Amino acid sequence: MECVIETLASNVKFGRGATREVGQDCKNLKAKKVCVMTDKKLSKMSPVQITVESIRKQNINYKVYDRVRVEPTDESFKEAIDFAKKEGFDCFVAVGGGSVIDTCKAANLYSSNPDAKLLDYVNVPIGKGLPVTHTLRPLIAVTTTSGTGSESSGTAVFDYLPMKAKTGIANRALCPTLGIVDPDHLITLPERVAAYSGIDVLCNAIESYTAIPFQKRGPRPEDPILRPTYQGSNPISDISCLYALKIAAKYLKRAVYNADDFEAREKMHLASLFAGIGFGNAGCHLCHGMSYPISGLVRDYREEGYDEAEPLIPHGLSVIVSAPAVFQFTAPSCPERHLEAAEAIGADVSRARKEDAGKVLRDTLLKILRDIEIPDGLNALGYTTEDVPALVKGAMPQHRLIKLSPRPVNEDDMAGLFEKSMKIY
Amino acid sequence: MECVIETLASNVKFGRGATREVGQDCKNLKAKKVCVMTDKKLSKMSPVQITVESIRKQNINYKVYDRVRVEPTDESFKEAIDFAKKEGFDCFVAVGGGSVIDTCKAANLYSSNPDAKLLDYVNVPIGKGLPVTHTLRPLIAVTTTSGTGSESSGTAVFDYLPMKAKTGIANRALCPTLGIVDPDHLITLPERVAAYSGIDVLCNAIESYTAIPFQKRGPRPEDPILRPTYQGSNPISDISCLYALKIAAKYLKRAVYNADDFEAREKMHLASLFAGIGFGNAGCHLCHGMSYPISGLVRDYREEGYDEAEPLIPHGLSVIVSAPAVFQFTAPSCPERHLEAAEAIGADVSRARKEDAGKVLRDTLLKILRDIEIPDGLNALGYTTEDVPALVKGAMPQHRLIKLSPRPVNEDDMAGLFEKSMKIY
Incomplete structure (x- = not known):
């Protein structure tokens, strides 16, 4: 172990x-x-x-x-x-x-x-x-x-x-x-860049907090140099993640719509840093694993604020579209952690039952996404159900990430997650 | 600034x-x-x-x-x-x-x-x-x-x-x-060593959380290499400190009296680590500054579990004896932070007024100290009021620490703090 x-x-x-x-x-x-x-x-x-x-x-x-x-x-x-x-x-x-x-x-x-x-x-x-x-x-x-x-x-x-x-x-x-x-650099961040980098913070932190516990990731490597950087959830990343979630949920909307709200943008910077410490040690899981083919197979999606010549789905957007489906899927394996994450981003969980954990987290997250006008799922990014096999094929090899899912995932599960992510609201 | x-x-x-x-x-x-x-x-x-x-x-x-x-x-x-x-x-x-x-x-x-x-x-x-x-x-x-x-x-x-x-x-x-x-090493920790190292954790974290804010420590140094390691309270040390306090307050008594309570001793190890990250960046203030002459001028105090030939006041003990007086003294300068620290170690602060912050924190702390049989102040360590001038003389030069106090302290203040610390219960 x-x-x-x-x-x-x-x-x-x-x-x-x-x-x-x-x-x-x-x-x-x-x-x-x-x-x-x-x-x-x-x-x-x-x-x-x-x-x-x-x-x-x-x-x-x-x-x-x-x-x-x-x-x-x-x-x-x-x-x-x-x-x-x-x-x-x-x-x-x-x-x-x-x-x-x-x-x-x-x-x-x-x-x-x-x-x-x-x-x-x-x-x-x-x-x-x-x-x-x-x-x-x-x-x-x-x-x-x-x-x-x-x-x-x-x-x-x-x-x-x-x-x-x-x-x-x-x-x-x-x-x-x-x-x-240096929060001075955030004043010029375009609205959509603030939105998509902000939701990346949320996903980094929720995924790391709900990743399999480090004890279950075993076995212990023969040499510590072989220990993976992404180690599963652990007490040190946990506090960084919860803190990042609380801060991000509180300041994200203000930071997106008010470029001159220095306090909000500074807090999002802090949240990003803490989420980085969290996922940098614990690791992300399904949303990030699934994001790779979502951004990799992009057809003609473009976003304002990202003035690249080529089509591009911003990283945070490619990550968040699967989050509602993913956390409903993973919640049964560790409902307490999903409820704690939901509470950190603003849910009242005082009367929530364990079996509602996935729904509570999804609904709380969706409210935040609606607030900052996140596009409505994979459909909005140019994908249809016909793309699911290719998306699954791109996501399954992301072992480093998907093996940290608290609930094991096979190809059928993965296909289901992509299908449910076509529309999110 | x-x-x-x-x-x-x-x-x-x-x-x-x-x-x-x-x-x-x-x-x-x-x-x-x-x-x-x-x-x-x-x-x-x-x-x-x-x-x-x-x-x-x-x-x-x-x-x-x-x-x-x-x-x-x-x-x-x-x-x-x-x-x-x-x-x-x-x-x-x-x-x-x-x-x-x-x-x-x-x-x-x-x-x-x-x-x-x-x-x-x-x-x-x-x-x-x-x-x-x-x-x-x-x-x-x-x-x-x-x-x-x-x-x-x-x-x-x-x-x-x-x-x-x-x-x-x-x-x-x-x-x-x-x-x-490595929590395996804690199983053999003698009872008093567990107690005194545990209260050091509490003091490290409360002092760092109530230290002057880093913005007030200025001016900005000309070269970053000259920035002091102890920078004042800041958002990064804050979360480490609050986490350390919550954990330490919850597990300290169990860790002291049950050498085989592995969970409790492991949690104290984590609390110590987080308090270390906190004070290592923010810095301690008066309790630590005052502890230096308290341990330095020791006469014949000895403690079981510390089998040195010479008299010795364990570090945590030399720190904690002044804490009740210190936090009452510093509370008026930032009552919110003192209340937050009190809440982290178990106080119900829902109805506490700002002017009670020092008393609330002191009383909550004293309850913990009584629970683990901490000696009753400087008298119990062999000091009397006659020693106050020498203690003050030893504490005042600890600029690195006492300048981080949220409330400036002069020689008279310092003498008063030592006098009030002769008996703490």
């Missing part, structure tokens, strides 16, 4: 203006040549400008890489890795949302061990899931969204184009040396 | 049998020569034996240093530092309570920068409080008590004999690479 958890923790700096200190942080890390990684859109905006200015002030050599793809792929990862290999950086600074930070983690991981192949560290079964035994360069992650929690997790997610499937690398070694959560 | 917090976080492994993995952890850290640091009593007990056996199994070179002093001094620190300098270790493993882990932090800090003088990194005003700019060796801290939280903090405390005062080093660089919280 597994009876040990290993919590991952990056140091995190939180507060307005923390980005202005990045140059000094680099200096204190003894950096001589820094890679500043970002995306095209952000490269012209203040978070990157402030970062670069602070590095310049310390007379530290740096180069900006702004070709990160939103929702990265193996190809966009490789391009960033090649750039890092060629330049030989001794420090990385990622400025952006999950896509930027994840790409930077990959660039750091592979450029510091140039002989490794991309699939070596990618999660099983798509990759080999090898342990990381080499030392990475310091990585400072300046987050500009409040959803992924990537600044405090060891996870890097990408689309693996040869299989049209999302997968990722989940390893403690990838955890940033320092995460910077 | 200061508006940034930097949270310190050591990775922590939690669970039964985690100590058996220490050798593999050392191997994964690429250790070639490990210093196992402990005290005489523990050196013959299972936590050390299991640690050493696991290192031996990996064929890693190691030496055991078992001359750590319980409640260490500058002299005992220096002895450990000299040993580490002479041997040239590339990895440290501390197995013990706060005294052992703190001594090991010092041995690591100074042996990795052999030119530094002891006072260079010691807190102002006794030492110079210099920033740490060199790289330390990895340190694994296996905790055997559930009180100090030293396994997850950057603090090392010692008695500075030339001034008969407790002081310490508080620096993020000292935070262990990996803290190991």
